[in-house]
Amino acid sequence: MADAALDALYQEVILDHNRRPRNFHPMEHASCSADGRNPNCGDQLTVWLRVDDDVVSDVSFQGQGCAISKASASMMTDAIKGKSRGDVVQLYEKVHKLVTGEDPALAKDKELGSLRALSGVSKFPMRVKCASLSWHAMKAALDGASVVTTEGPEDARSAS
Amino acid sequence: MRASSPVSLAKRADFPLLAAQPKLVYLDSAATAQKPASVLTALETYYSTVNANPHRGAYALSAAATEAYHDARVRVARFIGVADADTLIFVRGATEGMNLVATAWGRANVQRGDNIVVTRMEHHANFVPWQQLALAAGAEFRIVELDASGSVDLAMMKRLVDSRTKVVAFGHVSNALGTIHPVAEIVSIIRTGAPQALAVCDGAQAVPHLAVSVDGLGVDVYAFSGHKIGGPMGIGAVIVRRAILERMPPYQFGGDMIEWVNDYETTWNVLPHKFEAGTPNVSGAVGLAAACDYLDALGMEMVREHEVLLTTAAMRALAELPGVTVHGTATAEGRSGVVSFSIADVHPHDVATSLDAAGVCVRAGHHCAQPLMRAMKLPATTRASFWVYNTLEDVAALTRAVRATQERFAGV
Known part of the structure; x- marks a missing residue:
């Protein structure tokens, strides 16, 4: 059982994004950026966004973290590039429900594409924050904030 | 090695939590120790x-x-x-x-x-x-x-x-x-x-x-x-x-x-x-x-001796694995029952999750010592710590789990 859960957590697609993170570089002339920090483990990453006409035209990230946080950030950059701000926020909410296990049906949601690999995280409550760190940073950047930590007042316990 | 070495210094049965979970390999006593029944x-x-x-x-x-x-x-x-x-x-x-x-x-x-x-x-x-x-x-x-x-x-x-x-x-x-x-x-x-x-x-x-x-x-x-x-x-x-x-x-x-x-x-x-x-x-x-x-009743001199034995074994076994770095002093004599280590290309949190799946509890993170971690240029380490109820079997379980972790994360 433990091994099966571990296999589900560290799926090949996650390990691949961890080894070869996509869009892993700082961005010049970004429209906005934000730092995500997890004070519990010291993980820290920055997300840069370029927004043109309400569409995320480019996104990148850099930082240090575990395989889950790195892979989640890498997959996020692939997933949101070219999407409208509204679609990105919708996806952000879906991913939150996916990694917390709040909506188990999402694990089979085709629209999520490779992000479905993050469903394994829901079996590891201690790792939910790793998976959501980059998403929170991305959302904070869109909302005009510059720093976000996983220990915010809002549902800090459960997930974010 | 002493003939009694696979045996813990303290009886596992003295610790209700460990007795109830016979397969648990608890290597986080530096964070908190398990409690004897007498307490x-x-x-x-x-x-x-x-x-x-x-x-x-x-x-x-x-x-x-x-x-x-x-x-x-x-x-x-x-x-x-x-x-x-x-x-x-x-x-x-x-x-x-x-x-x-x-x-x-x-x-x-x-x-x-x-x-x-x-x-x-x-x-x-x-x-x-x-x-x-x-x-x-x-x-x-x-x-x-x-x-x-x-x-x-x-x-x-x-x-x-x-x-x-x-x-x-x-x-x-x-x-x-x-x-x-x-x-x-x-x-x-x-x-x-x-x-x-x-x-x-x-x-x-x-x-x-x-x-x-x-x-x-x-x-x-x-x-x-x-x-x-x-x-x-x-x-x-x-x-x-x-x-x-x-x-x-x-x-x-x-x-x-x-x-x-x-x-x-x-x-x-x-x-x-x-x-x-x-x-x-x-x-x-x-x-x-x-x-x-x-x-x-155990005797603190015996506690010390037992921990040096376990720490020496763990440092030796981990140092033998390619890609594993043991941090801190070179010998077990200069340290308490703590072995802090890193695995190349695997983040300590992934190490801890992977070890947990094998029933091995270790601490991963900055150990409430961020100024030290900064100086060592490490974001975090994995720490195994031993106490009176641990055994050489536990050291072997740790080593096996570390090797399995390396295999899981070994990539092309």
Whole structure:
């Protein structure tokens, strides 16, 4: 059982994004950026966004973290590039429900594409924050904030 | 290797949590230790036969609670080599002990122009209270760095302590690396370079592993946490030299700590009560005393010997694995039962999750020692720590799980 859960957590697609993170570089002339920090483990990453006409035209990230946080950030950059701000926020909410296990049906949601690999995280409550760190940073950047930590007042316990 | 080496020093059956989970490999005792049944029984017995508010009631039960609390103090003081038991103040743990001294003594004695010296190796509990005291007082905060070998740079400490140094705070044993610091040398540096300074030693990671004699160490302040030596959470002690305690203003105000409350001023109770405001944690103290009994029955010299054996084996086994780096001193003799390590290209959190799936509990992270991690240029490490119930089998399970983790994350 433990091994099966571990296999589900560290799926090949996650390990691949961890080894070869996509869009892993700082961005010049970004429209906005934000730092995500997890004070519990010291993980820290920055997300840069370029927004043109309400569409995320480019996104990148850099930082240090575990395989889950790195892979989640890498997959996020692939997933949101070219999407409208509204679609990105919708996806952000879906991913939150996916990694917390709040909506188990999402694990089979085709629209999520490779992000479905993050469903394994829901079996590891201690790792939910790793998976959501980059998403929170991305959302904070869109909302005009510059720093976000996983220990915010809002549902800090459960997930974010 | 001794014939008895696969066997733990303490019986696993003595620890109900471990007995109930026979497959669990618990290697996080540096965070908190599992509790012997005798400690749990002591708590139960206290509450079911003795419980009353001490120092208050004129009835026999209250007197019994008072006596239980007093006896616990004497017992714990004896365990850590403190002759004057009334200089042992019960607190929640080492953290509160340091905060007590930093607040009560610090505010009364540290001023602008003074300086406070700490080491790079400290746990946040023996770093942040002094950093904040320095900020509040306008004093200079000085950090003794590590030398090339990764030990506290004593030559630098000699340079940093001077006639304006008010506090020198250092650990007895590092929680992140297990390094045992040369307390006698440090105390001599302080007494020579800054005879007026308070020598403050954090014993949280020493008392579980070494036969400690606080009186013999010659420090002014020593603190430790009960839960790391098999006692309950929420109890610990800070020991302060009597002359300092008597001049030190109270830390908190309220019941028990007063001698006489007049309308516009108050006088203070004698030691140790002056520093223990409110109803004390009697059950915690009684449980901690039971933990001292348990460890004395094992013998702290035996505890030390057992841990050197396990630590040596773990350091050797891990160092043999390609891609694994063991941090800290080169030999087990220079450290407590702690092995902090990194696996190339695998983040410590992934290591900990992967080890957990194999039933091996380790700590991953910065170990509440961010200043140290920064200097070592490590975001985090994985830490395995051993105690009396661990065995060479546990070391083997750790090694197997580390190898499996490497295989899982090995990539093209």
